[in-house]
Amino acid sequence: MQTPMVQIRALSRRFQQGDVEVLALDRVTLDIAEGDFVALMGPSGSGKSTLLHIIAGIDRPTSGQCIVRDVDVATLSESALANWRNSHVGFVFQTFNLIPVLTALENVELPLLLTGLSAAQRRAHAEAALELVGLSDRLRHLPRQLSGGQEQRVAIARALATDPTLLVADEPTGNLDARAAQDVLELLEVLNREAGKTIVMVTHDPKAAGHARRIVRLEKGELSPDAAAGLAT
Amino acid sequence: MNLAGFIARNAMRNKRRVILTTFSVALSLFLYTVLQTALREMTQPASSEDSALRLVVRHRVSLANVLPVKYHARINSMPGVRVCSKFTWFGGVYQDAKNFFPQFACEPDKIAPLFAEAEFDPREIADFIGDRTGCIVGVKTMERFRWKVGQKITLTGTIWDCSPELTIRGVYRGGVDETNLFFQHAYFDELTGDLGSVGTYWIKALNADVIPELIARIDRTFENSDAETKTETERAFQLSFVSMFGNIKMLIGSISTVIVFTMILVTASTMSMAIRERMREIAILKAIGFDGKRVVSMIVAESFGLALAGGIVGCFGAKLLFANVDIYALTQGFFLKFDVTPHILAGGMLIAAVLGVTSCAIPALTAMRATIVAGLRELD
Numbered sequence: 001m002q003t004p005m006v007q008i009r010a011l012s013r014r015f016q017q018g019d020v021e022v023l024a025l026d027r028v029t030l031d032i033a034e035g036d037f038v039a040l041m042g043p044s045g046s047g048k049s050t051l052l053h054i055i056a057g058i059d060r061p062t063s064g065q066c067i068v069r070d071v072d073v074a075t076l077s078e079s080a081l082a083n084w085r086n087s088h089v090g091f092v093f094q095t096f097n098l099i100p101v102l103t104a105l106e107n108v109e110l111p112l113l114l115t116g117l118s119a120a121q122r123r124a125h126a127e128a129a130l131e132l133v134g135l136s137d138r139l140r141h142l143p144r145q146l147s148g149g150q151e152q153r154v155a156i157a158r159a160l161a162t163d164p165t166l167l168v169a170d171e172p173t174g175n176l177d178a179r180a181a182q183d184v185l186e187l188l189e190v191l192n193r194e195a196g197k198t199i200v201m202v203t204h205d206p207k208a209a210g211h212a213r214r215i216v217r218l219e220k221g222e223l224s225p226d227a228a229a230g231l232a233t
Numbered sequence: 234m235n236l237a238g239f240i241a242r243n244a245m246r247n248k249r250r251v252i253l254t255t256f257s258v259a260l261s262l263f264l265y266t267v268l269q270t271a272l273r274e275m276t277q278p279a280s281s282e283d284s285a286l287r288l289v290v291r292h293r294v295s296l297a298n299v300l301p302v303k304y305h306a307r308i309n310s311m312p313g314v315r316v317c318s319k320f321t322w323f324g325g326v327y328q329d330a331k332n333f334f335p336q337f338a339c340e341p342d343k344i345a346p347l348f349a350e351a352e353f354d355p356r357e358i359a360d361f362i363g364d365r366t367g368c369i370v371g372v373k374t375m376e377r378f379r380w381k382v383g384q385k386i387t388l389t390g391t392i393w394d395c396s397p398e399l400t401i402r403g404v405y406r407g408g409v410d411e412t413n414l415f416f417q418h419a420y421f422d423e424l425t426g427d428l429g430s431v432g433t434y435w436i437k438a439l440n441a442d443v444i445p446e447l448i449a450r451i452d453r454t455f456e457n458s459d460a461e462t463k464t465e466t467e468r469a470f471q472l473s474f475v476s477m478f479g480n481i482k483m484l485i486g487s488i489s490t491v492i493v494f495t496m497i498l499v500t501a502s503t504m505s506m507a508i509r510e511r512m513r514e515i516a517i518l519k520a521i522g523f524d525g526k527r528v529v530s531m532i533v534a535e536s537f538g539l540a541l542a543g544g545i546v547g548c549f550g551a552k553l554l555f556a557n558v559d560i561y562a563l564t565q566g567f568f569l570k571f572d573v574t575p576h577i578l579a580g581g582m583l584i585a586a587v588l589g590v591t592s593c594a595i596p597a598l599t600a601m602r603a604t605i606v607a608g609l610r611e612l613d
Contacts, residue, residue: 059604097514101242111521113235
């Protein structure tokens with residue numbers, strides 16, 4: 001049997017909010033296979049975004065392990081973790097988070113500045129990523145000149161630019177209208193099905209979760225029973 | 234696009250803020266450059282190899298006290314003296330009180346050897362010597378009043394109750410001061426009723442080696458007399474005027490420090506606002522692989538660039554400005570020159586560089602320490 005790409009073992013995360021300690025994740029154990037498309041669902045405060053952040057290496061667990069492709073992410077230094085994120089994780093956020101002063105092409109090129117690629121190679125990679133998301137005619141547009149759906153597709157192209165192991169998306173359709181949301185979800189589905197990208201997506205929207213291969217539900221920092229069984233609903 | 238381009242694009246995202254910040258840094262460094270140049274001009278008066286051999290003998294008590302004319306022969310005969318001239322400050326004005334410039338009564342045949350670094354026309358010097366009411370004038374004063382050789386002018390005394398009517402017999406160029414007017418001490422004595430006194434004696438020593446002994450000898454000679462002397466080099470004599478303004482170095486130093494400190498506060502405030510507005514973007518940059526050190530270096534580079542741009546505009550703007558204005562006319566003769574030296578420029582640019590780094594230190598460290606999750610929370 002193939003080793004899961006993401007192995008989460010007895011993962012806990014506590015936050016200190018003033019005098020109160022909040023348990024965001026409570027001994028979560030979860031496997032995500034290579035090529036999977038997992039939707040993390042749950043009510044607000046259930047810990048789904050915290051889990052996503054730890055998988056993506058932008059937060060550290062209080063205890064437990066998060067192993068991605070045999071690397072225990074929590075053990076890496078800040079600098080090593082930054083390098084790891086650059087080459088292994090692509091981020092898609094609810095609010096797109098493009099740099100407003102850069103064109104679509106330059107936004108996609110941004111993570112490639114940290115690689116050893118030449119300027120011509122960076123540009124070629126960025127153009128290819130934008131073509132993949134159907135925006136090859138919007139290379140020179142600034143974010144404010146694009147629609148919300150187009151901005152999110154640029155953000156997906158930026159996430160794909162370094163050809164990461166893992167794509168993480170935090171409410172990627174939360175700021176989009178129904179049509180644009182459908183386009184983005186179909187794009188993620190295509191990337192998972194045809195490009196074999198492993199995707200972990202946090203969403204409130206059952207329709208959005210319906211595009212995933214598997215839904216994992218969290219409640220009060222714990223996995224709901226069906227998550228452990230890995231059932232899609 | 235490369236990292237430098239990204240930093241430049243970030244810096245220019247709010248053009249109004251960039252222009253105002255650069256302008257405030259430029260203005261402050263312009264002021265710093267002006268103050269330092271003024272301080273230099275006042276505390277390091279222009280000098281030459283020749284001027285280093287000149288000595289001034291004055292009354293020990295103050296310049297307002299005069300020396301007896303009989304000292305002249307005794308000083309003139311001392312070993313080490315090449316030239317000795319009576320030299321009395323006239324302090325008159327031309328037509329109007331604002332038309333002030335230095336005027337001295339002196340011995341006409343001593344002027345050229347005393348100020349050998351200046352260019353005198355021998356024929357004009359001969360004309361000056363041959364005309365009891367003649368005078369010789371520095372080229373800057375000639376240009377200031379559009380005078381011509383042969384023209385008659387009248388000075389109105391402000392210290393001495395007389396008005397010499399002079400004929401310009403020549404022009405001199407070069408030397409450390411091109412603004413002086415020299416007329417005959419004999420004519421001055423005639424107008425003042427031959428008081429038997431002289432303001433100062435100016436001496437040209439034979440060489441630098443004899444100066445210490447010569448100074449000591451002159452002052453020793455007139456010790457315990459009614460008019461004790463104080464002999465000093467021309468440079469020390471000029472600096473004694475600066476000391477009349479008080480501790481000018483400390484004053485200008487204090488003003489410069491306040492300027493620099495204010496500049497740091499203004500720029501730090503600007504950088505803090507600029508970074509605070511970008512905390513979400515910084516979180517995104519970190520999420521996609523920019524580590525804390527790289528984020529800090531980008532912020533420092535941006536701040537450094539802005540400060541340096543301000544420094545270039547302020548310091549080199551001052552250099553350009555003062556290279557093209559007639560500072561003598563502008564300051565009505567207070568400053569002869571206003572040279573923004575490479576040393577002052579380097580000081581200004583160094584301050585700009587330090588300013589660039591220090592003003593962004595706190596926001597850069599805040600950005601480095603902020604967690605990505607905290608940054609993302611701000612945006613969501």
